[in-house]
Amino acid sequence: MAENSPAPRADHPYHMHDAIYAQPGALRLVARGQGDAIEAAATRLRELDRVLLTGVGTSWHAALVGELLLARLGGLGHRARAFHAFELARYWPEPERTGVIGVSHRGTNRDTLAALARARANGGIGVAITGKGTDAAATAEWTLRTVDQESSGAHTVSYTSALTLLATLAATLGGNDGARRRLQEIPDMLALLLGQESWDELAARFADRRAYWFVGGGPNTATAWEAALKMSEAAHATAVGFNCEQFLHGAWAALEREDVVILVAPAGPSHERCLTVARVAKEIGVPLVALVREDDREIAPLAAETIAIPEIDELLSPILTVVPLQLFIYHTAIRRGVNPDTTRSDEPAYGRARAALSL
Numbered sequence: 001m002a003e004n005s006p007a008p009r010a011d012h013p014y015h016m017h018d019a020i021y022a023q024p025g026a027l028r029l030v031a032r033g034q035g036d037a038i039e040a041a042a043t044r045l046r047e048l049d050r051v052l053l054t055g056v057g058t059s060w061h062a063a064l065v066g067e068l069l070l071a072r073l074g075g076l077g078h079r080a081r082a083f084h085a086f087e088l089a090r091y092w093p094e095p096e097r098t099g100v101i102g103v104s105h106r107g108t109n110r111d112t113l114a115a116l117a118r119a120r121a122n123g124g125i126g127v128a129i130t131g132k133g134t135d136a137a138a139t140a141e142w143t144l145r146t147v148d149q150e151s152s153g154a155h156t157v158s159y160t161s162a163l164t165l166l167a168t169l170a171a172t173l174g175g176n177d178g179a180r181r182r183l184q185e186i187p188d189m190l191a192l193l194l195g196q197e198s199w200d201e202l203a204a205r206f207a208d209r210r211a212y213w214f215v216g217g218g219p220n221t222a223t224a225w226e227a228a229l230k231m232s233e234a235a236h237a238t239a240v241g242f243n244c245e246q247f248l249h250g251a252w253a254a255l256e257r258e259d260v261v262i263l264v265a266p267a268g269p270s271h272e273r274c275l276t277v278a279r280v281a282k283e284i285g286v287p288l289v290a291l292v293r294e295d296d297r298e299i300a301p302l303a304a305e306t307i308a309i310p311e312i313d314e315l316l317s318p319i320l321t322v323v324p325l326q327l328f329i330y331h332t333a334i335r336r337g338v339n340p341d342t343t344r345s346d347e348p349a350y351g352r353a354r355a356a357l358s359l
Contacts, residue, residue, distance in 0.1 A: 008341060008342060009339075010339075014341050016156060016330050020157070023160050023190055025187070030146060030161045031165060037143075041125075041144075045076075045099045045125070049079070049096070049098060052083055053066045053080070053100075054112055055103035056109050058155045058158075058226060059103035059105060059162070060082075060085070061222040062162040063101070065318045066101065073167065073170040073315060074172075085111035097122075098124040099119065099126075102140065103162050104134075105155050107128065108134070117139050126140035129143075129144045129146065131146050132146070132148050133148065153234075154341065159226065163318055164183065183316065186316065186319055190320060193320065202305060203328055206260045206332070207332050207336055210238070211240065211256070211259045212228070212262065213255065213286075214228045214231070214241045214264070214325070215243075215264070216243070216274070217274055218270045219317065223321050227326075228241030234330065234340035235336055247277055248277065252280050257284065260289060261277070261278075262328075263278060263281075265278075266309060267314065271298075271299075278298075282302045290305070
């Protein structure tokens with residue numbers, strides 16, 4: 001949990017619940033007042049040989065989405081790459097004439113900060129995307145702020161806010177006015193999505209699964225990984241995340257009927273392989289929860305439950321698709337009788353383990 005955060009809550013609604021529902025309002029405001037910094041960072045990034053995006057944990061998943069956003073919407077192509085900050089700091093050569101975009105919700109991850117510092121020391125620049133009240137600005141030329149530090153250990157609104165800033169930066173890099181307009185529509189889509197399902201009933205149906213398999217493709221590979229991380233840390237359940245093609249290359253053999261597959265499959269190049277994932281689950285007899293467009297006629301009939309998502313550019317869809325999964329995970333935690341805010345540190349053994357960690 002964040003330092004100086006409010007006292008932990010003992011029952012629903014936990015802090016994670018409030019953060020999830022704060023997202024439409026937060027996304028409407030996150031880029032406000034930061035236009036000059038975004039323009040300046042974009043101008044400088046265009047001049048460099050390459051742009052690396054980096055982070056750890058949830059921030060790493062944001063960097064993966066950002067890689068495709070900068071490559072496609074930003075027009076950088078293969079000049080944009082994402083690297084896990086731990087690997088970048090320890091295994092990769094010193095960057096030269098490189099821009100590093102470091103995502104860190106609290107601005108304290110040592111590997112992300114090291115990557116930003118190395119870029120500046122070798123003729124490049126650093127752009128930090130971090131929460132309010134951090135000092136990451138000391139290691140970057142530009143610091144883009146997301147939201148106030150979250151009281152829940154399960155980052156939700158800070159993740160989608162980071163994605164929104166990355167998409168805004170990419171659209172600015174590429175001079176993509178269409179993407180800017182589509183970004184402005186997402187908060188309203190999100191508000192509608194938050195109210196369209198009975199999340200408690202959905203969680204009640206699947207709260208006792210042996211394992212949770214989250215699968216997606218393209219930019220929603222990161223969504224699958226992020227949801228699996230949240231299911232583990234917030235609901236304390238066994239969860240794995242897969243790219244759809246990687247899942248089909250053998251991982252499916254470990255599926256059991258006591259599991260559930262949660263498939264993120266908006267329209268796009270990965271939809272066909274996500275359909276194959278759905279067919280595999282159906283043949284084995286594993287229930288499928290599918291996040292698909294309302295007019296989907298291929299995956300939806302194979303699903304035990306569907307969550308209808310609005311029509312949206314697949315590159316921008318991770319800002320939207322992760323949110324119903326956050327809610328599903330939150331209510332699964334409630335059904336399992338655990339506090340989703342604490343990463344289990346309220347239990348003695350896990351509290352001791354958390355105290356031994358240095359993040």
